[in-house]
Amino acid sequence: MSVRKQLRTALCGLALTGLAVTAVPATAVATPVATGAAKVSPVAAAEDAAARALARSFADSAWRAEAGSAVAGGAETGLGALAETSRTRAAASLATVVAAADRAVVAAKGLPADTGGLLTVTLAGARGSGRAPLVAVEPSDDEITAVTAYDTRGRAHTLDASRMPDVPVYVVGVDGEKAVEAGTRVLERELAAAGVTTAAANATAATAPAASTAPTAPTTSTASTTSTASSTGFWTSRITSVRLADDKETWIKGDAEIFSIVSGFGLDGKVRVDTVTHPYLDDAGTTYHPNQILVNWSLYKYNLADAVMMEDDGDTDYSALAKAIAAALLTIADLGAYIPLVDPVVDALPSSFWTDDADFVDAWYTLAREMTGTRDGAGANGRFTFDRYWVSAL
Template identity: 35%
Template sequence: MNRTEKIVRGSLLSLWLVSATAFAQPIQQSGGSDVRSITDTVARDVAGLMAQPGFVESASSALQTGPENGVALQQVISHFDPQALTVVSRELSWKDQQLRERKGLPMQGPGLLQLRAYVPEGQSLADAAPGQLWVASLPRGNDRDWTTLTAYDAQGRAHLLDAKRAPDFPVLIVDVDTRRSVAEGMALVNAGLRERGLQSPERISIAANGASASLDITRLDRIRLADDQEPWALGAAEVFAVVSGLQVDKAEPEMVTVDMPYLDYENTDYTPQQALVIWGNYRFNAANVQLFEDDGDTNYQELLVALTTGVKTALGVFAPEYAVIADIAGAILKAMPSSWFANDIDYLDSFYLLQRGQAYTDRMGTANNAKVTLTPITLVE
């Protein structure tokens, strides 16, 4: 390394120390503590590490097998700074806890902050010059309305990138590990529904002679979402379903959430052979299925409140009649946080009054966004 290079490296290190200290202030002081505020703050933190010897190599190595899939940010930072000597390392766990709180998940648990990369075809993340690699966070609001997103360089300067036209250079992206958060969130919501008497135990049919038991299900054999031309910076989608109907022995809704972790991209056929509706708990042998996407902002405590208090309030007092089944699906949409539907951000589609024992081939949802093939099967013990 020549004298000029040493001077530049030393200057960058000084700038990073100043920037990292500034970026590490509590998120509340930055004007908000929502999910996007957290990921934006962390993106600036990570950008401050770009000029540090070894950080880009650590990030490139961690993302080597699948840059677009992402890796836990804690893993990258720990590999680069195992002694937690940097401000970023020391603050990361706290920010992960803040993110968990904003997502309505237990404060203690694996980190939800992740690092992904957009890499143009024919290029490699390892080819990017460390000092020239930018770190972006995703904007607020409906992704279909995004025009720009902000990326930060090693000196803390902000750069605007076109949200619709992908750059011709690699970009790191800090966002939420929605695959992990959806899995935890579905478990939390289902447990809350059971505690509140809005989700029944599985009703298994026993043969008259007691020799066998059976369970009827509707299996999801194929699903496809329409191509919505999402921005280049978005990663894989994380979709979940809410299955609803009337309880068998009470005038109460029956609801369950179902994680669909395989449903990553639009305009793609998936064949999960997943148990979607487990029958026996639905009066009139009919149920609704509604699809939602977690874009990273979903608070699962709010979702639980929406599916319990919100749905019951929207329904009011009702007689357990067949027509109410579709009303329950409408009440679910009405009870969801209004931000979910301001620009159709999270709601994907609905399938009303699916019947027990009925097969459906290439059935379109009411929003014409999802197409499914469903098969009725009976599991015998």
């Protein structure tokens, strides 16, 4: 999902940096091109190492055929597991490189060592064309115009990011869904360790069960009453539909991996943060109907909360994100009236989140417990439709 430049400028007034690349036709793959010396993230460096090794390993025709069959369905496949299950010599050598790259990716994203392999491979381009395959890395920059791909001799070639190439292209990337699931757990755990109130991710991210007879809807007030957290259940704000703006993604980009950071003041008057994952929210320009709880109002002192939506673009460091958000939010005290928390959260984002179309998607200020209907994000990139939903106790 693209994070539009005007959105970021309007919300934060931050300067953006970009990489200008001259695209060449997708068919022009015979002439090697020199690789640039631009600084890359640790995740991108690990992906690139794995991609180069995978490309060279395809010189082994038996392994190449085996790998091609494994990814022929178009599904994202774990690269490490794919190499480890093969009995070919080329795959055995590749597995060693991929294991090291996987460890580097996990460490760079601030995830625990037991997260497991995150590197994946998919197949794009003209499948079954009979032409030798290339291997590329899924870019974190959604506005990139050219893609570097490697051949079996390790040479780099330039592909046009706007046109599907006429050769098979294996794309190495990061399992975003797995990374988000592990990352939000790290985020909440580290925020809690720093003193910010959090809850388990599934307390707010899970779809609500069928409701029993709901009580009278809560009346509008500045602070929540004890009735919202009664023993019979609690009120929530449920997402009945969600849509992100069309961002003209390129052929090499996979599905988006989206999560939201919901913030407000807990019942103890201290700043509270809950994370909500949106694994269904894959494509821009598509309306989804998840019936997913965004805010559990029994956890908040006031009847207002904020939400910041983000995307894991591959290089998100959840540990760094948690530290930055905690440092910003712990300076805010409850003064007896609700204080919006979007700006402190957005301002706390590490500078890397604003480079190459990084992970900020949109933000919603002062979501109310009584709200229903459609709410556009502050940057007009996202749109939620809400209803009030009573979750009954068992």
